[in-house]
Amino acid sequence: MLASIQTNDSVANVKAGAKVTDTLEAACAQLKASGLRITRPRLAILEALIARSEPASIEQIHEMLRSTKCDLVTVYRCMSAFEDIQLVRRAFFLNGTCLYALNLGRPARYHVVCKQTRRIEEIDPATAAELARALQQVEERLRAQGYADISHMVEFVGTSPSKL
Amino acid sequence: MLASIQTNDSVANVKAGAKVTDTLEAACAQLKASGLRITRPRLAILEALIARSEPASIEQIHEMLRSTKCDLVTVYRCMSAFEDIQLVRRAFFLNGTCLYALNLGRPARYHVVCKQTRRIEEIDPATAAELARALQQVEERLRAQGYADISHMVEFVGTSPSKL
C-alpha cells in the first residue's frame, strides 16, 4: 500500500541516513520551543510520520505504532497539539477523515488521491510550483483585504491509471 | 467533472427576478434526467440551498428546513444522492464537517473560511480566475499522466478582518 512514489524527497531520505535523525531533531526542537514535552509516544508518532513520507490518517498513524502500544486517544491529542504549533499540517480530507503531514519548513506539497485505491501521489514539482504561485497570489490578495493568519488546503481527486 | 461544468455555463446569466425559480427548475430537470424523483423534502432542500448563496453543512441545511419537518437522515441521503449526480458539490471540509453547494452551471468558486466566526467569503473573481487556471493546468497534467475523472477542492482559511 505504501509503495512510495518517485518523490525526489523520499529518495533523498533513503540516501542520507542522517537526514531522518535531523528531521526528528528539528521536530523535537519545535516541540521544545513551543513548550511541549518530548515523550515516548510523541517521538514514536514523529518517527512514524518521518518514515512514511506520505500524509497519514490518525488511524494509519496508530497502526504504525502498534509495537509501541500508543493509545488511539493519544494519537488524536498529539496530532491536535502538533497542528496547533504547526509542526504538522492537516493536509487532506477524504470521506470526512483527514490526513496529516509533517510541516517542517518545506514547501507545501500538493497531492492527488485516487478515488478507488485511495493511494496518494504527489503533483510533480513544476506543475505544483505554478499552482503554489497562484495560491500565494490569492493569499496576498486576502491579506490586503485584512485577513490574517491565512493558510490553504488543496486536494485533487481522480481515478489513478495504475490500479494495483 | 468540474472543468467541463465550468465551461458550458452560458445559462448562468438570467434576470434577477426569475432567477430563483429558474435555478430550481434547472435543478429539478437534472433530478429528472438522472432518474431521481422530485419530492417535497428534496424541493425544500434545493430551495434552501438556492436561498442561501453560500455553501452549507448538512446540519445547517437541516436547520433551514425546520418548518418542513424534514428528517436529518433524509438530508444526508438527499445530499449524497445530489452529489452522485453532481447536482451539488461537496465544497469544504472544516473540522471534519463538509459543506455543500449547488453546482448548476456556475464557475467553481473559491472561498475563505474565517477561523473564528466560521463565516465564508468568496474570493474575488479576478483572483479566482487566476487560481482556476492554475488548477486546470494541474488537472490537465494529471490527465496526461492517465488520471481520469479528476476534480479538486480548495479551501482558504484565515482570520477575517470583520469580527461581526
Added chain:
DNA sequence: GTGGATGCAAAGAATTTGCAACCAA
C-alpha cells in the same frame, strides 16, 4: 400499482472528555 423515498429507531464510526496514574523537566 410499484419502486423509489421518507421517517423513525437503532447501529456503527469517529472524535472528545473525565480522571487517576505517570513521567519529563
Added chain:
DNA sequence: TTGGTTGCAAATTCTTTGCATCCAC
C-alpha cells in the same frame, strides 16, 4: 516536585443502516 501527558473508559457527535410506511410517477 509538579504540571503536562497518557491510558482507559465512557460520553458525544457524526453518519449509516434496517424496515415499515408513504407517495411520485
